[in-house]
Amino acid sequence: MARGQTASLFRIYASRNNFSRAKILLPTRIFISLSQSKNRLLENNRCCSLFDVPYRQFSTNFLDLFTRRFDPENPNEVRISKSVDKRPPSSAQDDEGSSFGIAGANKDSGDSISTVDFVESVKFVGVLENRVEVEICNVNEGSVTHSVKVEGEEERSNKDVYDKKKVGKVNVAFRDPVELYQELRNAQKNDKLRRSDWETLQEIFSVLAKSGWAANQALAIYIGMSFFPTAVSKFREFFFKRCSAELAIHIVTLGPCDEAVKFMFPIFVEYCIEEFPHEIKRFRSMTESADLTKPHTWFPFARAMKRKIIYHCGPTNSGKTYNALQCFMEAKKGIYCSPLRLLAMEVFDKVNALGVYCSLLTGQEKKRVPFSNHVACTVEMVSTDELYDVAVIDEIQMMADPYRGYAWTRALLGLKADEIHLCGDPSVLNVVRKICSETGDELYEQNYDRFKPLVVEAKTLLGDLCNVRSGDCVVAFSRREIFEVKLTIEKYTKHRCCVIYGALPPETRRQQASLFNDPDNEFDVLVASDAVGMGLNLNIKRVVFNSLTKYNGDKNVPVPASQVKQIAGRAGRRGSRYPEGLTTTLHLDDLGYLIDCLKQPFDEVKKAGLFPFFEQVELFAGKLPNVTFSQLLEKFGENCRLDGSYFLCKHDHIKKIANMLEKVRGLSLEDRFYFCFAPVNIRDPKAMHHLLRFASVYSHKVPVNVAMGIPKGSARNDEELLDLECKHQVLSAYLWLSNQFKEGSFPYAKKVEDMATNIAELLGQSLLNACWKTASRQTRKIGPQQKENSNSRPKGQQKVGYNRSTSLIKAHMRKRQEEDTKEVTA
Numbered sequence: 001m002a003r004g005q006t007a008s009l010f011r012i013y014a015s016r017n018n019f020s021r022a023k024i025l026l027p028t029r030i031f032i033s034l035s036q037s038k039n040r041l042l043e044n045n046r047c048c049s050l051f052d053v054p055y056r057q058f059s060t061n062f063l064d065l066f067t068r069r070f071d072p073e074n075p076n077e078v079r080i081s082k083s084v085d086k087r088p089p090s091s092a093q094d095d096e097g098s099s100f101g102i103a104g105a106n107k108d109s110g111d112s113i114s115t116v117d118f119v120e121s122v123k124f125v126g127v128l129e130n131r132v133e134v135e136i137c138n139v140n141e142g143s144v145t146h147s148v149k150v151e152g153e154e155e156r157s158n159k160d161v162y163d164k165k166k167v168g169k170v171n172v173a174f175r176d177p178v179e180l181y182q183e184l185r186n187a188q189k190n191d192k193l194r195r196s197d198w199e200t201l202q203e204i205f206s207v208l209a210k211s212g213w214a215a216n217q218a219l220a221i222y223i224g225m226s227f228f229p230t231a232v233s234k235f236r237e238f239f240f241k242r243c244s245a246e247l248a249i250h251i252v253t254l255g256p257c258d259e260a261v262k263f264m265f266p267i268f269v270e271y272c273i274e275e276f277p278h279e280i281k282r283f284r285s286m287t288e289s290a291d292l293t294k295p296h297t298w299f300p301f302a303r304a305m306k307r308k309i310i311y312h313c314g315p316t317n318s319g320k321t322y323n324a325l326q327c328f329m330e331a332k333k334g335i336y337c338s339p340l341r342l343l344a345m346e347v348f349d350k351v352n353a354l355g356v357y358c359s360l361l362t363g364q365e366k367k368r369v370p371f372s373n374h375v376a377c378t379v380e381m382v383s384t385d386e387l388y389d390v391a392v393i394d395e396i397q398m399m400a401d402p403y404r405g406y407a408w409t410r411a412l413l414g415l416k417a418d419e420i421h422l423c424g425d426p427s428v429l430n431v432v433r434k435i436c437s438e439t440g441d442e443l444y445e446q447n448y449d450r451f452k453p454l455v456v457e458a459k460t461l462l463g464d465l466c467n468v469r470s471g472d473c474v475v476a477f478s479r480r481e482i483f484e485v486k487l488t489i490e491k492y493t494k495h496r497c498c499v500i501y502g503a504l505p506p507e508t509r510r511q512q513a514s515l516f517n518d519p520d521n522e523f524d525v526l527v528a529s530d531a532v533g534m535g536l537n538l539n540i541k542r543v544v545f546n547s548l549t550k551y552n553g554d555k556n557v558p559v560p561a562s563q564v565k566q567i568a569g570r571a572g573r574r575g576s577r578y579p580e581g582l583t584t585t586l587h588l589d590d591l592g593y594l595i596d597c598l599k600q601p602f603d604e605v606k607k608a609g610l611f612p613f614f615e616q617v618e619l620f621a622g623k624l625p626n627v628t629f630s631q632l633l634e635k636f637g638e639n640c641r642l643d644g645s646y647f648l649c650k651h652d653h654i655k656k657i658a659n660m661l662e663k664v665r666g667l668s669l670e671d672r673f674y675f676c677f678a679p680v681n682i683r684d685p686k687a688m689h690h691l692l693r694f695a696s697v698y699s700h701k702v703p704v705n706v707a708m709g710i711p712k713g714s715a716r717n718d719e720e721l722l723d724l725e726c727k728h729q730v731l732s733a734y735l736w737l738s739n740q741f742k743e744g745s746f747p748y749a750k751k752v753e754d755m756a757t758n759i760a761e762l763l764g765q766s767l768l769n770a771c772w773k774t775a776s777r778q779t780r781k782i783g784p785q786q787k788e789n790s791n792s793r794p795k796g797q798q799k800v801g802y803n804r805s806t807s808l809i810k811a812h813m814r815k816r817q818e819e820d821t822k823e824v825t826a
């Protein structure tokens, strides 16, 4: 999400009686107040935020403290002028319940740290007579780094800086912005200014208009991002007509910089509150209906339970899922939530084979096993209504997935289970800790190590695929590469290859996996995409990276370290023929990057994904009746409020489907919402066409059929293979829709299921015989770069007669290094 799109609320919890020991996480620069409103808030004994209290009730002086005068490098004593609580400290040390007004609008940049300005935590140490002591801590450094004293009313009144009588030209900086605004408003006309000052002022206003900080802060008073530039422009007009020389000169002295923006901002706020009450009201009601804050409160039944959360934390292949599944099987009633259909199927088969009756529930299939109390489902399908003894949420680190993360978050927050087992790497451990502290669940952490360490083979394949061995899994990051590698290996060696990639149906992937796992056939090498990183039980001895770059839709970029680790970790499996795992690369040039990736610790994730339920979108739609569904989603993204530990999941693919369905009349908002989640590849025009047809037929309230023929035999070339993949996807979407919409709308589910099974089988057979280059490859022209590569290839490599890929990672790293050097020099 672009920087500055989301408003978030932050709350400070203070002790009920005297604020002592209040520990506050303050994720951004924000209004902070010890104003009169505090008493009201304390009386109410509830959380409060700026949104609950009229802005004026907040002391602007605390705003001063942080926005104007607080220098993180040089934390001096700072005074505030409004009244503070003068009650003596009480002995009660109750840290719960009350809060006073600190609130903020956080510009969510996606990379959470960048929103932290200079303060992460503020600690109110105590109230002594008329002094409030505040400690400002830097959470990142884990220590108290700044100490600020705040003085009370009487003491303040003796100080020059706040003594009104002495406020003169030099003291504009210290004057109350409310007064400054009132002076501006009451002024008949502006004082004369020099041309150069005038120009500097113009520049300062232009900095204000472009300031992300100011636009962000303005959210707190419900000036929306889209209205902010207009508000600044009107404010400029107002200001230029009325400003005094004294005020103008002070601002000009500050110059076109952040300091000037921070000085003007509170005056701007006063202006907005008075001038734009309608806009503020409208935006406020819009943001309130797009409120995604406090998501744990969305599940009151789960909150009423005392849940025990067990985090099985460790690298791949360390036994996390195995142990969690033991508890699942022992439970009277259990649910297993999988990241993939494939894995849900695996668990369904495994658990039933062990004599525990278990049903299967995915978007596409519902297999109800009689008398079963257990269910294996995909995480999106988890029920938050049913009560379970044990739930397992696998691959919990996916809660930070930009697209699907919300499903894991929902499962964690909403599952009604006495015991919830989370399996995953440590990247989301801190987020889970935070969530558990909000939900009040007990968290137990169980750490795992790999059974046998992963060994890196330094020799690599020396750029030659003829060096593959039995038990190898060659990993490539595009469909084209996968088929090239398979073709090469089968042409120049005695090995046969199984193939696994994301566009294959789970049934076909499983068939390929069991073919590879079976030692009694000739298929002893696996060629796979990153789809191999999760879910399948594979007997891999060595993972060989054919390349370590991946096309990101725009250009080739290095594969992220976490993904490299996950994939490499698939090598070696306890109890299999290959208990010890090896990993290496095709090219020597890539080896360094592989080793770097394996050495890197898991990146800590700061936020979990969220996405609104249909009801939330519906509520929001009530505020914007005349926009398309796609625009509605866009606006929701712009206006929704989120707490600091959450981000709004990306939904470009949903918007793309929404746009396509715009021309279909007669669909309700709810219909559109669900059609948009149908599992189709938005880059596949044929699949999109079928989805559009499904929606059109459905909108006419006619039973939807498939209207698609099925090939009789397996694919003879890549085009036919692609066609099979696409057809399976369309059938899968039909099945998915048949489970979402009311009975009778998609009545041919049984027939479609059979068709899908047929196609999955045809795909499996096709892959066994596949010995062609990919369709896209055949039609591609050789670019100058490739020609150059093939010309510059060492002679020795030509003898096997195929074009081997060369390492891109080194070139990429070199380029990045050059860019870094350039930046440093600049």
Ligand SMILES: Nc1ncnc2c1ncn2[C@@H]1O[C@H](COP(=O)(O)OP(=O)(O)OP(=O)(O)O)[C@@H](O)[C@H]1O
Residues within 6 Å of the ligand: 314, 315, 316, 317, 318, 319, 320, 321, 322, 323, 423, 535, 537, 573, 574, 575
């Ligand atoms: N205690 C055990 N006894 C027998 N086999 C085990 C045991 N623990 C794990 N295994 C086997 O080791 C393999 C890896 O275990 P598991 O799938 O639980 O690892 P994981 O940590 O969940 O890995 P990933 O992160 O890749 O999902 C599996 O085939 C599993 O059956």
Ligand SMILES: [Mg+2]
Residues within 6 Å of the ligand: 320, 321, 322, 394, 395, 423
């Ligand atoms: Mg696992």
